[in-house]
Amino acid sequence: MTKSLHISDVRAGQELPSFKVPVTITSVMATALATRDYQPVHHDLEKVKSLGNETVFTNTHTTAAYLEKLVMQWAGPDAFLKSLKLRLGVPNYAGDELTLKGKVTSLDPLTQRVTIAIVGSNSRGDHVIAELVVELREPANV
Amino acid sequence: MESAVSDGKAWIAELRSYVGRRYGVIHAWDAVNASMIRQWCEAMDFDFAPFAADTAADSVHGGMVAPATMLPVWLMPGLRNTRPPGSDLTNPREVMTVLEREGYIGILGTNCEQEYERYLRPGDKISTTHMVEAISDEKQTKFGPGFFITFLQEFFDQHNAPVGRMRLRILRFKPQPKVEQKPLRPSPPQPALSQDTAFFWEGLQAGKLLIQRCAACHTLRHPPGPACTSCHSLEWDTVQASGRGKLFSFVVMHHPQHPAFDYPHPVGLIELEEGVRLVAPLAGTDPDVLEIGMAMEVVIEAVEGEHRLPNFRPVKKG
Numbered sequence: 001m002t003k004s005l006h007i008s009d010v011r012a013g014q015e016l017p018s019f020k021v022p023v024t025i026t027s028v029m030a031t032a033l034a035t036r037d038y039q040p041v042h043h044d045l046e047k048v049k050s051l052g053n054e055t056v057f058t059n060t061h062t063t064a065a066y067l068e069k070l071v072m073q074w075a076g077p078d079a080f081l082k083s084l085k086l087r088l089g090v091p092n093y094a095g096d097e098l099t100l101k102g103k104v105t106s107l108d109p110l111t112q113r114v115t116i117a118i119v120g121s122n123s124r125g126d127h128v129i130a131e132l133v134v135e136l137r138e139p140a141n142v
Numbered sequence: 143m144e145s146a147v148s149d150g151k152a153w154i155a156e157l158r159s160y161v162g163r164r165y166g167v168i169h170a171w172d173a174v175n176a177s178m179i180r181q182w183c184e185a186m187d188f189d190f191a192p193f194a195a196d197t198a199a200d201s202v203h204g205g206m207v208a209p210a211t212m213l214p215v216w217l218m219p220g221l222r223n224t225r226p227p228g229s230d231l232t233n234p235r236e237v238m239t240v241l242e243r244e245g246y247i248g249i250l251g252t253n254c255e256q257e258y259e260r261y262l263r264p265g266d267k268i269s270t271t272h273m274v275e276a277i278s279d280e281k282q283t284k285f286g287p288g289f290f291i292t293f294l295q296e297f298f299d300q301h302n303a304p305v306g307r308m309r310l311r312i313l314r315f316k317p318q319p320k321v322e323q324k325p326l327r328p329s330p331p332q333p334a335l336s337q338d339t340a341f342f343w344e345g346l347q348a349g350k351l352l353i354q355r356c357a358a359c360h361t362l363r364h365p366p367g368p369a370c371t372s373c374h375s376l377e378w379d380t381v382q383a384s385g386r387g388k389l390f391s392f393v394v395m396h397h398p399q400h401p402a403f404d405y406p407h408p409v410g411l412i413e414l415e416e417g418v419r420l421v422a423p424l425a426g427t428d429p430d431v432l433e434i435g436m437a438m439e440v441v442i443e444a445v446e447g448e449h450r451l452p453n454f455r456p457v458k459k460g
Contacts, residue, residue, distance in 0.1 A: 004202075027185075034178075034185035036218035051248075052317065060251045060310075062186070064211040069188045077191045078202045081210040083257045088250075137202070 004076030007112050007136050016074045016102035016116065021066060023122070025094040028056045035061035057091040058098075063128050067118055070100045075114070075134045082113060086130040096122040105131070112136040153244055157277060157289070160237040165272040166230025167298075170216040174208050174266040182212055192261075207261035213297055213306045214256070217270045234272030234293070238314065241289060246314040248285055253311035259304055267300040275309065288315030329447025330402040338366045341380055346450040351440050352380040353418055364418040385440035386457070387414040394429040402445065412438055412454050422452045431456065 021027075025045075032042035037059045040047040048056050068081055092098055102118040113135050120128040172178060176195050183193050188209070191197040198206035225231060233239075238249075262268065278290040295308045333343055338354075345352035354366045358375035369376055392410040399405050408424040410432070422440070424432065437457040442450050 021187075030185040034182045035212075035215045036220055038221045060254050061211065061215055064254060064256065065182070065186045065188065065209065068209055068211045069186060069190075072190055073188075080261065081258060083255070084211065085253075085255045087253050 004078035005074065005136055007107065007109050007114070010104055010107050010114055010136075012104055012106055014104040016070060016104075016118075018099060018101040019070065019073075021098040021100070023058060023092055023094050023096050023098055025056055028058050028062075028094045031062040031065070032059050035059060035065070037061060053091065053093070055094045057093045060086075060088065063088070063092065063120065066098065066100055066120065067128070067130050067132055070102050070118060071116055071132050071134050074102070075136060078137055080135045080137065082133040082135050084130065084132045086128050088128055089126040090122065090124040092120075092122055092127045093124070096124070098122050098127060102132075153240065157237065157240050160240070160274045161277050163237075163274050165232055165234035167269050167271055168217060168229040168234070169226045170268045170270075171218075171220060171226055172216065174216060174262045174264050174268065176206060176264050178215075179206070179208050179212065179264075182209060182215070203261060205263065207263055208266075210258045210261070210306075211256065213258060213262070213268075214295065214308050216262075216268045217295075217297070234274075237274055237277070237291060238312075241291075241314040245316050246288055248288065248313070248315040248317045250285065250313045250315070251310065252290065252313050253309070255309040256306065257308075258306040262299075262305060266305075268297055268305065270295050270297050283313060283315055285313070286315045286318040288313050327446050328401050330400065330445055330451065332447055332449060338368055342366055343449050345380070345382075346442055346452060349442055351383040351385050351442065351452055353383050353414070353416060354378050355381050362416055362418045364420055381416070383414050383416050383440075385414075385452075387412045387420075387438050387454075389413075389432060389434055389436045389438050389454075389456075390419055391434065392424060392429075392432050408432060410438070410454055420452070422454050424455070425453050427455055 029043045041051065042056055042059050045056060064084060064086060067084060067086065071081065072079060098120050100118060100120045102116045105115045105117045107114045113133055116132045116134065118130040118132065119126055179193055183189065192201045192203050192207045193209055195206055219225060273294045274291065275294040276292040280287055280289055291312050291314065293310045296304060297306045299305050333339065335343060341352055353362050353364055355362050355378060356370035356373060356375050357377035357379050359370060359373040361370055361372040363371060390411045390413040392408055395407040395409060396405060403425060406429055408427060408429045410422055410424045412420050412422055414420060438454045439457050440452045440454055443453045445451055
Protein backbone atom coordinates (compact mmCIF):
# COMPACT_ATOMS: atom_id res chain seq x y z
CA MET A 1 0.00 0.00 0.00
CA THR A 2 1.15 3.52 -0.80
CA LYS A 3 2.79 5.18 2.15
CA SER A 4 1.11 8.27 3.48
CA LEU A 5 2.79 11.57 3.72
CA HIS A 6 4.15 12.62 7.10
CA ILE A 7 3.80 16.22 8.21
CA SER A 8 7.59 16.44 8.61
CA ASP A 9 7.87 15.81 4.84
CA VAL A 10 5.79 18.88 4.05
CA ARG A 11 7.16 22.37 3.42
CA ALA A 12 5.36 25.58 2.59
CA GLY A 13 5.83 26.33 -1.09
CA GLN A 14 6.18 22.64 -1.92
CA GLU A 15 4.61 21.71 -5.24
CA LEU A 16 2.28 18.74 -5.60
CA PRO A 17 2.72 16.39 -8.55
CA SER A 18 0.50 17.94 -11.22
CA PHE A 19 -1.66 16.03 -13.63
CA LYS A 20 -3.53 16.57 -16.87
CA VAL A 21 -7.06 15.44 -17.67
CA PRO A 22 -8.04 15.12 -21.33
CA VAL A 23 -11.64 16.31 -21.56
CA THR A 24 -13.87 14.53 -24.07
CA ILE A 25 -17.62 14.45 -24.64
CA THR A 26 -17.52 10.92 -23.25
CA SER A 27 -15.66 11.91 -20.08
CA VAL A 28 -17.91 14.95 -19.55
CA MET A 29 -20.94 12.66 -19.78
CA ALA A 30 -19.42 9.86 -17.71
CA THR A 31 -18.44 12.17 -14.86
CA ALA A 32 -21.83 13.94 -14.94
CA LEU A 33 -23.60 10.58 -14.65
CA ALA A 34 -21.23 9.35 -11.92
CA THR A 35 -22.23 12.45 -9.94
CA ARG A 36 -25.93 11.92 -10.82
CA ASP A 37 -26.09 15.21 -12.72
CA TYR A 38 -28.54 15.09 -15.63
CA GLN A 39 -28.33 18.76 -16.64
CA PRO A 40 -28.44 18.94 -20.45
CA VAL A 41 -25.30 21.13 -20.53
CA HIS A 42 -23.27 18.02 -19.68
CA HIS A 43 -24.59 15.77 -22.46
CA ASP A 44 -26.92 17.54 -24.92
CA LEU A 45 -24.81 19.17 -27.65
CA GLU A 46 -27.71 20.89 -29.38
CA LYS A 47 -29.09 22.32 -26.18
CA VAL A 48 -25.73 23.44 -24.84
CA LYS A 49 -24.95 25.27 -28.08
CA SER A 50 -28.34 26.98 -28.05
CA LEU A 51 -27.39 28.34 -24.63
CA GLY A 52 -24.34 30.00 -26.12
CA ASN A 53 -21.70 27.39 -25.25
CA GLU A 54 -19.21 25.87 -27.65
CA THR A 55 -19.89 22.34 -26.50
CA VAL A 56 -20.58 20.31 -23.36
CA PHE A 57 -18.50 21.04 -20.26
CA THR A 58 -17.72 19.26 -16.99
CA ASN A 59 -19.89 19.89 -13.93
CA THR A 60 -18.74 21.38 -10.64
CA HIS A 61 -18.79 18.04 -8.78
CA THR A 62 -16.26 16.75 -11.29
CA THR A 63 -13.99 19.74 -10.88
CA ALA A 64 -14.17 19.15 -7.11
CA ALA A 65 -13.35 15.48 -7.67
CA TYR A 66 -10.22 16.35 -9.67
CA LEU A 67 -9.10 18.65 -6.86
CA GLU A 68 -9.64 15.87 -4.33
CA LYS A 69 -7.68 13.51 -6.55
CA LEU A 70 -4.71 15.89 -6.83
CA VAL A 71 -4.50 16.35 -3.06
CA MET A 72 -5.26 12.79 -1.93
CA GLN A 73 -2.86 11.13 -4.35
CA TRP A 74 -0.17 13.30 -2.84
CA ALA A 75 -1.26 13.03 0.82
CA GLY A 76 -1.82 9.28 0.71
CA PRO A 77 -4.39 6.82 2.05
CA ASP A 78 -4.21 7.87 5.73
CA ALA A 79 -5.22 11.45 4.99
CA PHE A 80 -8.61 13.09 5.37
CA LEU A 81 -9.85 15.96 3.22
CA LYS A 82 -11.17 18.61 5.59
CA SER A 83 -12.43 21.32 3.28
CA LEU A 84 -12.49 22.63 -0.24
CA LYS A 85 -13.19 26.09 -1.60
CA LEU A 86 -13.31 26.65 -5.31
CA ARG A 87 -13.98 29.51 -7.63
CA LEU A 88 -14.89 28.73 -11.21
CA GLY A 89 -13.49 30.59 -14.20
CA VAL A 90 -13.67 29.62 -17.86
CA PRO A 91 -15.73 26.51 -18.69
CA ASN A 92 -13.98 23.17 -18.98
CA TYR A 93 -15.12 22.23 -22.47
CA ALA A 94 -14.90 18.86 -24.15
CA GLY A 95 -11.99 18.81 -26.57
CA ASP A 96 -9.74 20.67 -24.18
CA GLU A 97 -7.26 19.48 -21.56
CA LEU A 98 -7.34 20.46 -17.89
CA THR A 99 -4.00 20.83 -16.10
CA LEU A 100 -4.06 20.85 -12.29
CA LYS A 101 -1.22 22.31 -10.29
CA GLY A 102 -1.09 22.53 -6.52
CA LYS A 103 1.22 24.13 -3.99
CA VAL A 104 1.39 23.99 -0.19
CA THR A 105 0.58 27.41 1.19
CA SER A 106 0.66 26.63 4.93
CA LEU A 107 0.82 23.76 7.41
CA ASP A 108 0.13 23.20 11.08
CA PRO A 109 2.15 20.38 12.69
CA LEU A 110 -0.18 20.33 15.70
CA THR A 111 -3.40 19.60 13.82
CA GLN A 112 -1.51 18.01 10.88
CA ARG A 113 -3.51 20.27 8.58
CA VAL A 114 -1.98 21.31 5.27
CA THR A 115 -3.48 24.04 3.10
CA ILE A 116 -3.00 23.69 -0.63
CA ALA A 117 -3.67 26.25 -3.37
CA ILE A 118 -4.64 24.74 -6.71
CA VAL A 119 -5.09 26.20 -10.15
CA GLY A 120 -6.76 24.16 -12.88
CA SER A 121 -6.32 25.66 -16.32
CA ASN A 122 -7.17 24.77 -19.89
CA SER A 123 -6.48 26.42 -23.24
CA ARG A 124 -9.03 29.14 -22.46
CA GLY A 125 -7.52 30.18 -19.13
CA ASP A 126 -8.08 29.33 -15.49
CA HIS A 127 -11.02 26.99 -15.07
CA VAL A 128 -10.75 26.71 -11.31
CA ILE A 129 -8.87 28.37 -8.48
CA ALA A 130 -9.16 26.45 -5.24
CA GLU A 131 -7.94 26.04 -1.71
CA LEU A 132 -8.10 22.64 -0.04
CA VAL A 133 -7.27 21.70 3.52
CA VAL A 134 -6.15 18.13 4.15
CA GLU A 135 -5.47 16.47 7.49
CA LEU A 136 -2.71 13.96 7.18
CA ARG A 137 -4.60 11.72 9.62
CA GLU A 138 -8.30 11.30 9.98
CA PRO A 139 -9.59 12.76 13.26
CA ALA A 140 -9.58 10.04 15.91
CA ASN A 141 -12.98 10.84 17.39
CA VAL A 142 -15.17 9.18 14.79
CA MET B 143 -29.84 48.18 -0.14
CA GLU B 144 -30.85 47.57 -3.69
CA SER B 145 -28.76 48.96 -6.46
CA ALA B 146 -30.14 51.66 -8.70
CA VAL B 147 -30.86 49.12 -11.43
CA SER B 148 -33.30 47.09 -9.37
CA ASP B 149 -34.64 49.95 -7.26
CA GLY B 150 -38.38 50.23 -6.95
CA LYS B 151 -39.26 46.95 -8.62
CA ALA B 152 -41.92 45.11 -6.64
CA TRP B 153 -40.49 41.70 -7.35
CA ILE B 154 -37.18 42.63 -5.66
CA ALA B 155 -38.97 42.56 -2.30
CA GLU B 156 -40.30 39.12 -3.21
CA LEU B 157 -36.77 38.01 -4.09
CA ARG B 158 -35.39 39.36 -0.80
CA SER B 159 -38.03 37.49 1.16
CA TYR B 160 -36.22 34.25 0.36
CA VAL B 161 -33.04 35.25 2.21
CA GLY B 162 -32.72 33.16 5.37
CA ARG B 163 -35.46 30.76 4.33
CA ARG B 164 -34.84 27.22 5.56
CA TYR B 165 -36.19 24.11 3.93
CA GLY B 166 -37.00 20.76 5.44
CA VAL B 167 -35.11 17.49 5.45
CA ILE B 168 -34.44 15.73 2.15
CA HIS B 169 -33.27 12.12 2.18
CA ALA B 170 -30.80 10.47 -0.15
CA TRP B 171 -32.11 7.99 -2.72
CA ASP B 172 -29.27 5.60 -1.95
CA ALA B 173 -27.31 4.82 1.16
CA VAL B 174 -23.58 5.35 0.71
CA ASN B 175 -22.58 2.29 -1.27
CA ALA B 176 -19.63 0.57 -2.86
CA SER B 177 -21.08 0.47 -6.39
CA MET B 178 -21.60 4.19 -6.75
CA ILE B 179 -18.20 4.86 -5.20
CA ARG B 180 -16.56 2.46 -7.64
CA GLN B 181 -18.32 4.03 -10.61
CA TRP B 182 -17.35 7.51 -9.43
CA CYS B 183 -13.68 6.41 -9.14
CA GLU B 184 -13.88 4.93 -12.63
CA ALA B 185 -15.32 8.13 -14.14
CA MET B 186 -12.75 10.30 -12.34
CA ASP B 187 -9.94 7.87 -13.23
CA PHE B 188 -9.01 7.93 -9.56
CA ASP B 189 -7.62 4.77 -7.99
CA PHE B 190 -7.25 5.24 -4.27
CA ALA B 191 -6.91 2.37 -1.80
CA PRO B 192 -9.46 3.57 0.83
CA PHE B 193 -12.14 3.98 -1.88
CA ALA B 194 -11.76 0.44 -3.28
CA ALA B 195 -13.46 -2.56 -1.68
CA ASP B 196 -10.51 -4.92 -2.11
CA THR B 197 -7.81 -2.61 -0.68
CA ALA B 198 -9.66 -0.51 1.90
CA ALA B 199 -9.58 -3.10 4.68
CA ASP B 200 -5.80 -2.70 4.97
CA SER B 201 -6.03 1.08 5.27
CA VAL B 202 -6.03 3.02 8.54
CA HIS B 203 -9.76 3.52 8.02
CA GLY B 204 -10.34 -0.18 8.51
CA GLY B 205 -12.72 -0.41 5.60
CA MET B 206 -14.08 1.29 2.57
CA VAL B 207 -14.77 5.03 2.74
CA ALA B 208 -16.39 7.38 0.25
CA PRO B 209 -14.61 10.20 -1.58
CA ALA B 210 -15.16 13.48 0.29
CA THR B 211 -16.45 15.39 -2.74
CA MET B 212 -19.16 12.76 -3.28
CA LEU B 213 -20.94 14.31 -0.28
CA PRO B 214 -23.47 16.31 -2.36
CA VAL B 215 -23.71 13.52 -4.95
CA TRP B 216 -25.64 11.30 -2.49
CA LEU B 217 -28.32 13.97 -2.34
CA MET B 218 -28.79 14.55 -6.06
CA PRO B 219 -32.47 14.35 -7.07
CA GLY B 220 -31.69 12.27 -10.17
CA LEU B 221 -33.12 12.07 -13.66
CA ARG B 222 -36.77 12.28 -12.56
CA ASN B 223 -35.94 15.24 -10.29
CA THR B 224 -37.84 13.68 -7.41
CA ARG B 225 -37.14 12.89 -3.76
CA PRO B 226 -37.61 9.71 -1.75
CA PRO B 227 -40.65 9.35 0.53
CA GLY B 228 -40.40 11.28 3.79
CA SER B 229 -38.55 14.17 2.16
CA ASP B 230 -39.72 17.77 2.24
CA LEU B 231 -40.93 18.26 -1.32
CA THR B 232 -40.73 22.05 -1.36
CA ASN B 233 -38.16 23.01 -3.97
CA PRO B 234 -35.30 24.51 -1.91
CA ARG B 235 -34.21 26.43 -4.99
CA GLU B 236 -37.67 27.96 -5.57
CA VAL B 237 -36.06 31.41 -5.43
CA MET B 238 -34.68 30.55 -8.86
CA THR B 239 -38.17 30.52 -10.35
CA VAL B 240 -38.62 34.18 -9.35
CA LEU B 241 -35.45 35.11 -11.21
CA GLU B 242 -36.37 32.96 -14.20
CA ARG B 243 -39.77 34.64 -14.37
CA GLU B 244 -38.05 38.03 -14.43
CA GLY B 245 -35.83 37.01 -17.33
CA TYR B 246 -32.69 35.96 -15.44
CA ILE B 247 -32.61 32.67 -17.32
CA GLY B 248 -28.82 32.32 -17.56
CA ILE B 249 -27.28 30.11 -14.88
CA LEU B 250 -23.69 29.71 -13.83
CA GLY B 251 -22.09 28.17 -10.76
CA THR B 252 -19.36 30.51 -9.57
CA ASN B 253 -18.21 29.27 -6.15
CA CYS B 254 -18.43 26.09 -4.17
CA GLU B 255 -17.26 25.46 -0.63
CA GLN B 256 -17.42 22.11 1.11
CA GLU B 257 -16.46 21.05 4.63
CA TYR B 258 -16.37 17.50 5.87
CA GLU B 259 -16.67 16.17 9.44
CA ARG B 260 -15.73 12.59 8.72
CA TYR B 261 -15.41 10.02 5.97
CA LEU B 262 -18.72 8.53 4.89
CA ARG B 263 -18.87 4.75 4.82
CA PRO B 264 -21.06 2.27 2.99
CA GLY B 265 -24.37 2.02 4.81
CA ASP B 266 -24.46 5.66 5.92
CA LYS B 267 -27.86 7.18 5.17
CA ILE B 268 -27.40 10.84 4.43
CA SER B 269 -29.95 13.62 4.53
CA THR B 270 -29.72 17.30 3.89
CA THR B 271 -31.35 20.64 4.62
CA HIS B 272 -31.15 23.75 2.46
CA MET B 273 -31.13 27.42 3.22
CA VAL B 274 -30.93 30.52 1.03
CA GLU B 275 -28.03 32.21 2.77
CA ALA B 276 -27.59 35.36 0.70
CA ILE B 277 -28.75 37.17 -2.42
CA SER B 278 -26.53 39.88 -3.83
CA ASP B 279 -27.60 43.21 -5.27
CA GLU B 280 -28.03 43.19 -9.00
CA LYS B 281 -24.54 43.17 -10.52
CA GLN B 282 -23.31 43.94 -13.97
CA THR B 283 -21.39 40.85 -15.01
CA LYS B 284 -19.70 40.07 -18.29
CA PHE B 285 -22.61 37.72 -19.03
CA GLY B 286 -25.24 40.39 -18.39
CA PRO B 287 -26.97 41.84 -15.32
CA GLY B 288 -27.60 39.26 -12.64
CA PHE B 289 -27.87 38.16 -9.03
CA PHE B 290 -25.55 35.90 -7.03
CA ILE B 291 -27.47 33.47 -4.82
CA THR B 292 -25.69 31.59 -2.04
CA PHE B 293 -27.28 28.33 -0.93
CA LEU B 294 -26.15 26.61 2.25
CA GLN B 295 -26.68 22.88 2.31
CA GLU B 296 -26.02 20.92 5.51
CA PHE B 297 -25.61 17.16 5.58
CA PHE B 298 -26.45 14.71 8.36
CA ASP B 299 -26.08 10.99 8.92
CA GLN B 300 -28.66 8.46 10.13
CA HIS B 301 -27.99 9.53 13.74
CA ASN B 302 -28.69 13.14 12.77
CA ALA B 303 -25.04 14.00 13.38
CA PRO B 304 -23.61 16.61 10.97
CA VAL B 305 -21.24 15.11 8.40
CA GLY B 306 -20.54 18.19 6.30
CA ARG B 307 -21.83 21.29 4.61
CA MET B 308 -21.68 22.95 1.22
CA ARG B 309 -22.10 26.52 0.07
CA LEU B 310 -22.95 27.01 -3.57
CA ARG B 311 -22.89 30.42 -5.18
CA ILE B 312 -24.88 30.64 -8.37
CA LEU B 313 -25.21 33.53 -10.79
CA ARG B 314 -28.58 33.99 -12.46
CA PHE B 315 -28.27 36.47 -15.31
CA LYS B 316 -30.12 38.00 -18.22
CA PRO B 317 -28.15 36.82 -21.23
CA GLN B 318 -27.14 39.69 -23.46
CA PRO B 319 -27.62 39.09 -27.17
CA LYS B 320 -24.22 38.90 -28.76
CA VAL B 321 -23.93 41.85 -31.13
CA GLU B 322 -21.94 40.92 -34.18
CA GLN B 323 -19.57 43.85 -34.28
CA LYS B 324 -18.81 44.35 -37.92
CA PRO B 325 -15.79 46.54 -38.28
CA LEU B 326 -17.23 49.85 -39.27
CA ARG B 327 -16.32 50.62 -42.79
CA PRO B 328 -16.59 54.13 -44.19
CA SER B 329 -18.52 54.52 -47.38
CA PRO B 330 -16.65 54.78 -50.68
CA PRO B 331 -16.42 58.30 -52.09
CA GLN B 332 -19.99 59.21 -52.99
CA PRO B 333 -20.82 60.35 -56.52
CA ALA B 334 -21.85 63.93 -57.16
CA LEU B 335 -25.14 63.52 -59.00
CA SER B 336 -25.95 65.71 -61.97
CA GLN B 337 -28.87 65.81 -64.39
CA ASP B 338 -26.74 63.68 -66.71
CA THR B 339 -25.51 61.06 -64.21
CA ALA B 340 -28.38 60.63 -61.69
CA PHE B 341 -30.05 57.89 -63.82
CA PHE B 342 -26.95 55.70 -63.57
CA TRP B 343 -26.79 55.74 -59.75
CA GLU B 344 -30.56 55.51 -59.35
CA GLY B 345 -30.52 52.54 -61.70
CA LEU B 346 -27.96 50.78 -59.50
CA GLN B 347 -30.12 51.38 -56.43
CA ALA B 348 -32.94 49.63 -58.32
CA GLY B 349 -30.55 46.79 -59.17
CA LYS B 350 -30.12 47.79 -62.82
CA LEU B 351 -27.07 48.72 -64.82
CA LEU B 352 -28.36 51.47 -67.13
CA ILE B 353 -26.64 52.89 -70.20
CA GLN B 354 -27.45 56.23 -71.78
CA ARG B 355 -28.82 56.05 -75.33
CA CYS B 356 -29.32 58.82 -77.87
CA ALA B 357 -33.04 59.15 -78.50
CA ALA B 358 -32.40 60.27 -82.08
CA CYS B 359 -29.79 57.84 -83.47
CA HIS B 360 -29.86 55.17 -80.69
CA THR B 361 -26.10 55.33 -80.17
CA LEU B 362 -25.10 54.18 -76.66
CA ARG B 363 -22.67 56.30 -74.69
CA HIS B 364 -20.83 56.01 -71.40
CA PRO B 365 -19.79 57.89 -69.30
CA PRO B 366 -23.00 59.89 -69.46
CA GLY B 367 -23.05 63.29 -71.10
CA PRO B 368 -25.55 65.90 -72.29
CA ALA B 369 -25.13 65.41 -76.04
CA CYS B 370 -24.73 62.52 -78.45
CA THR B 371 -21.18 62.37 -79.72
CA SER B 372 -22.46 60.90 -82.97
CA CYS B 373 -25.42 63.11 -83.96
CA HIS B 374 -25.22 65.90 -81.32
CA SER B 375 -28.81 65.36 -80.26
CA LEU B 376 -29.62 66.48 -76.70
CA GLU B 377 -32.46 63.97 -76.43
CA TRP B 378 -31.67 60.73 -74.63
CA ASP B 379 -33.12 57.78 -72.80
CA THR B 380 -31.59 54.64 -71.22
CA VAL B 381 -31.39 50.93 -71.83
CA GLN B 382 -30.68 48.24 -69.24
CA ALA B 383 -27.39 46.47 -69.91
CA SER B 384 -27.20 42.70 -69.57
CA GLY B 385 -24.33 43.15 -67.13
CA ARG B 386 -22.10 40.85 -69.13
CA GLY B 387 -18.96 41.90 -70.92
CA LYS B 388 -15.24 41.43 -71.32
CA LEU B 389 -12.30 42.73 -69.41
CA PHE B 390 -10.84 45.35 -71.74
CA SER B 391 -8.14 46.55 -69.38
CA PHE B 392 -7.44 46.77 -65.67
CA VAL B 393 -5.19 48.30 -63.05
CA VAL B 394 -4.45 47.11 -59.53
CA MET B 395 -4.58 49.91 -56.98
CA HIS B 396 -2.09 49.67 -54.13
CA HIS B 397 -1.76 53.27 -53.13
CA PRO B 398 -3.21 55.63 -52.10
CA GLN B 399 -5.64 53.52 -50.10
CA HIS B 400 -9.21 54.37 -49.23
CA PRO B 401 -10.56 52.62 -46.12
CA ALA B 402 -13.73 51.55 -47.95
CA PHE B 403 -11.81 49.04 -50.10
CA ASP B 404 -9.57 46.04 -49.61
CA TYR B 405 -6.13 46.24 -51.15
CA PRO B 406 -4.71 45.38 -53.59
CA HIS B 407 -7.83 46.74 -55.24
CA PRO B 408 -8.31 45.83 -58.90
CA VAL B 409 -10.28 48.24 -61.07
CA GLY B 410 -11.36 47.22 -64.55
CA LEU B 411 -12.41 48.76 -67.82
CA ILE B 412 -15.25 46.50 -68.91
CA GLU B 413 -16.45 46.36 -72.48
CA LEU B 414 -20.12 45.58 -72.15
CA GLU B 415 -21.92 43.26 -74.59
CA GLU B 416 -23.83 46.36 -75.70
CA GLY B 417 -20.56 47.91 -76.89
CA VAL B 418 -19.73 50.69 -74.43
CA ARG B 419 -16.95 50.57 -71.86
CA LEU B 420 -17.35 51.15 -68.19
CA VAL B 421 -14.85 51.70 -65.38
CA ALA B 422 -15.84 49.52 -62.44
CA PRO B 423 -14.37 47.90 -59.32
CA LEU B 424 -13.32 44.24 -59.47
CA ALA B 425 -13.38 43.81 -55.72
CA GLY B 426 -13.16 40.27 -54.37
CA THR B 427 -11.16 38.94 -57.32
CA ASP B 428 -7.54 37.97 -56.97
CA PRO B 429 -5.68 40.29 -59.40
CA ASP B 430 -3.51 37.33 -60.45
CA VAL B 431 -6.45 35.59 -62.15
CA LEU B 432 -7.40 38.62 -64.24
CA GLU B 433 -6.71 38.36 -67.95
CA ILE B 434 -7.53 40.80 -70.72
CA GLY B 435 -10.52 39.57 -72.69
CA MET B 436 -11.94 37.34 -69.98
CA ALA B 437 -15.73 37.19 -69.60
CA MET B 438 -17.04 39.34 -66.78
CA GLU B 439 -20.42 39.91 -65.19
CA VAL B 440 -21.78 42.52 -62.87
CA VAL B 441 -22.82 42.06 -59.26
CA ILE B 442 -24.48 45.20 -57.99
CA GLU B 443 -23.25 45.48 -54.43
CA ALA B 444 -24.44 47.39 -51.44
CA VAL B 445 -21.66 49.33 -49.77
CA GLU B 446 -21.69 51.65 -46.79
CA GLY B 447 -23.40 54.87 -47.81
CA GLU B 448 -26.32 55.66 -50.01
CA HIS B 449 -25.14 54.36 -53.34
CA ARG B 450 -24.38 50.95 -54.76
CA LEU B 451 -21.47 49.97 -56.92
CA PRO B 452 -21.39 47.84 -60.09
CA ASN B 453 -18.74 45.33 -59.13
CA PHE B 454 -17.52 43.00 -61.87
CA ARG B 455 -16.32 39.44 -61.44
CA PRO B 456 -15.02 36.85 -63.85
CA VAL B 457 -17.81 34.60 -65.16
CA LYS B 458 -17.45 31.18 -63.57
CA LYS B 459 -16.46 28.60 -66.14
CA GLY B 460 -18.70 25.62 -66.72
